[in-house]
Amino acid sequence: MMDCVEQLSKEPAAIESHRPGHGLRAESALDPKVFAAIRRRVALEGCKWDSQVGDVTALASFPLVMKRSIWDKLAAWAERLTLETTEAEKEILGRLEFLEALGLPRALQQILADDAPVTPTAGRVIRFDFHFTTDGWRISEANSDVPGGFSEASHFTALMAENFPDLKLAGNPGAVWSDTLAVVAGPGRVVALLFAPGYMEDCQVVSFLAARLRERGCVAHLAKPEQICWHEGRASLSTSWHSGPLDAIVRFYQAEWLARLHPKVGWSHLFRGGRTPTANPASAVISESKRFPLVWDKMKAALPTWRALLPETRDPCNAPWPSDDCWLVKSAMCNTGDTVSIRSSMPRKQWLQTRLRVSLSPHKWVAQRRFESVPVSTPIGPRHFCVGVYTVNGRAAGAYVRISEKPLIDFEAVDVALLIEEDD
Numbered sequence: 001m002m003d004c005v006e007q008l009s010k011e012p013a014a015i016e017s018h019r020p021g022h023g024l025r026a027e028s029a030l031d032p033k034v035f036a037a038i039r040r041r042v043a044l045e046g047c048k049w050d051s052q053v054g055d056v057t058a059l060a061s062f063p064l065v066m067k068r069s070i071w072d073k074l075a076a077w078a079e080r081l082t083l084e085t086t087e088a089e090k091e092i093l094g095r096l097e098f099l100e101a102l103g104l105p106r107a108l109q110q111i112l113a114d115d116a117p118v119t120p121t122a123g124r125v126i127r128f129d130f131h132f133t134t135d136g137w138r139i140s141e142a143n144s145d146v147p148g149g150f151s152e153a154s155h156f157t158a159l160m161a162e163n164f165p166d167l168k169l170a171g172n173p174g175a176v177w178s179d180t181l182a183v184v185a186g187p188g189r190v191v192a193l194l195f196a197p198g199y200m201e202d203c204q205v206v207s208f209l210a211a212r213l214r215e216r217g218c219v220a221h222l223a224k225p226e227q228i229c230w231h232e233g234r235a236s237l238s239t240s241w242h243s244g245p246l247d248a249i250v251r252f253y254q255a256e257w258l259a260r261l262h263p264k265v266g267w268s269h270l271f272r273g274g275r276t277p278t279a280n281p282a283s284a285v286i287s288e289s290k291r292f293p294l295v296w297d298k299m300k301a302a303l304p305t306w307r308a309l310l311p312e313t314r315d316p317c318n319a320p321w322p323s324d325d326c327w328l329v330k331s332a333m334c335n336t337g338d339t340v341s342i343r344s345s346m347p348r349k350q351w352l353q354t355r356l357r358v359s360l361s362p363h364k365w366v367a368q369r370r371f372e373s374v375p376v377s378t379p380i381g382p383r384h385f386c387v388g389v390y391t392v393n394g395r396a397a398g399a400y401v402r403i404s405e406k407p408l409i410d411f412e413a414v415d416v417a418l419l420i421e422e423d424d
Contacts, residue, residue, distance in 0.1 A: 022132035023070035024385070026378040027419075029061040030163055038159045046155030047208040050200060059152075060416035062379050063160050063167070064401060066387075069423050071170055074137070075396035078128045078389040080305040085126065085142065086394075088292075088301045089283035093118070098298070102289040103332030103364045105259035111268045112282060119233075119274035121281040122248045123180040125173070127388045127400060129409075130309075133371040139309045140386070140409075141334075145280060145288035146252045148201065149388060149400030150174035151208040152415040157398075160417035167419035171398025173390040178212035180392055181250060184277050187217040189247035192237050194225055196253055206252050225253060230266040233275035249278040255285035256333045290366045291315075291332045312369040316358050319367035329358055329367050340408060342370070373407045384409065387418065 029035070039059060042048040051059050092098040096113040104112070127147035129140045154174030161169055185191050191213055193206040203222075210220035221242050228249070229236045235246045251270055258267040271282035286292060293313040296303055321327035322343075331339040341354045358365045375382035383403040390397040402413035 022137075022374060022376065023067035024132075024376045025065050026376060027062050027065055027164060027167075029379045030160075032061075034163065035061040038156070041159055042151070042156045046151040047204045047211065048151045048156060049204055058414060059156060060378075060380075060403060060414050063157075063164065063417040063419045064376065064378075064385065064403075065167060065419050065421050066170070067423050068420055071399075071420050074130055074387060074389050074399075075170075077130075077137075077305060077309065078126075078391050078396050079394060081128050081139070081142065081309070082126055082391040082394050084301065084303045084306055085144065085287045086124075086283075088296075088299060088303060089286045091299055091301055092286050092295065093283050098295045099286075101291060101295050101363075102286060103291045103366075104285065104289060105256050107263075108255055108259040108285065111259075111271050112285070114272050116272040118272055118282055119270060120277045122184040122250070122277035122279035123177070123393055124280055124284070125177050125180075125390060125392050125397075126284075126287075127390050130387045130389060131371065131409075132374050132385070134374060135371060137309065138311060138371050140311075141290060142287050142292075143388065144284045144286075145255050147388075147390070148205045148252070149415075150177065150205060153388075153390070153398050153400035153418075155208070156415065157417040157419070161419055164419055167421055169398070170418050170420050171390070171396065173392065173398035173400070174208065174212055176392045176395075176397040177390075178209060178216060181209075181248060181279060182213055182216035182218050184279075185213075185218050185248040188219065190219045190221070190237070190242070190244065191248045191250060192221050192223045192228065192235070192246050193250040194223055194228070194253045196257065197224055202252055206250070209250060209252075225258060225261060225265050225267050225270075228266065230269045230274070233269060233273055235269070235274065235276040246276055249276055251278055251280060254333070254335070255282075255288070289332045290330055290334055290368075294366070311371055314367045316362045316365045316367045321367045322355060326370055327367050328370050329354065329365055332364050332366060338411065340410065342408070345406075345408065376403075378403065381405070385416075386413070 039051045099109045099112050127143040154172045193210050195202040195206045213220040227239050229238050261267050270278050319327050321329050325344045328342045343351050373384045375384045384407050385403045386409040388400040399418045401416050401418040402409050403416050404413040
């Protein structure tokens with residue numbers, strides 16, 4: 001695989017002028033009784049209800065430790081990526097020719113291309129997924145629309161840190177995001193957190209955030225889009241447990257899923273024409289699309305950090321992915337790595353099915369050059385890792401880290417706490 005990796009062209013010296021190590025190490029695992037107590041608290045206090053699936057734990061009993069200088073570099077890149085993302089989204093929003101290229105549902109394209117006022121935002125959170133490779137640090141994507149992982153990156157990590165007093169937190173994204181939302185809503189005000197009830201992972205996220213908002217004096221309710229009523233752009237909640245106007249909405253419901261709902265639900269007000277502040281904003285789905293890089297060359301925005309850190313990305317019709325293992329394919333709206341497809345890593349039948357889906361709808365897929373991930377040594381053996389760096393309103397706020405025995409970080413990955421140590 002190493003001979004397949006090509007260095008990104010015109011890579012800015014400020015981004016990666018050399019190839020240092022990843023600056024990560026693993027601490028020893030905690031005593032089983034101590035870690036069992038942490039898992040109970042994470043479930044009871046942090047709404048992490050799937051900390052173990054069968055006999056397999058979803059939480060690592062040891063933390064990863066990163067040098068301060070490496071963390072500062074990743075945080076700075078994430079902030080630069082956020083700035084570039086925001087500028088690019090402004091340029092794309094309202095332009096149908098760009099929106100069509102992103103592989104978004106047609107109903108969503110029409111809403112984003114409309115000239116109605118954009119619904120005011122209650123804040124913006126993005127998570128950029130960093131991987132250390134044989135070519136240095138790279139990103140695989142931006143989780144722009146509905147990023148999760150707040151309990152694991154905040155509550156679980158803080159509990160782990162209590163056992164390592166010489167190490168520091170990278171941040172607390174759950175607290176920063178909740179503070180931001182609470183300020184917009186105001187004390188004593190009502191906030192609805194939208195999610196798809198059939199997905200426990202999503203329920204965990206909104207339940208955790210709702211608890212944090214209540215700690216900050218807000219009245220927080222979980223709801224689904226069908227329970228929101230709109231009148232002259234103002235949102236109200238209509239449920240058996242609460243009925244009345246809303247002061248803010250937290251949308252943990254993917255934009256492309258909303259586009260499947262009937263227009264009578266009024267979901268379009270979450271993007272345009274609404275007057276109730278909503279997070280994340282309408283523009284978030286633009287950079288959530290994995291086809292976002294395909295419009296860069298037609299834009300005025302330069303995007304130097306994105307271009308340096310993201311592997312080469314092409315339309316699947318213009319890449320040799322069917323026969324070249326240096327490439328992978330994934331759907332435009334891929335979530336949790338669920339549609340990332342690599343020929344050498346898949347059963348033949350599954351690979352042929354993927355090839356058929358891509359050939360039938362290439363505009364909904366993207367091809368990306370693969371990178372070679374460099375693992376870190378841990379108490380359970382070498383593990384590949386992904387460091388998801390959050391920004392809240394443009395400022396780095398912490399990290400959600402996952403590890404995996406295989407190079408692909410997907411839904412089977414294990415959550416691990418990231419702690420920071422000062423450089424020697």
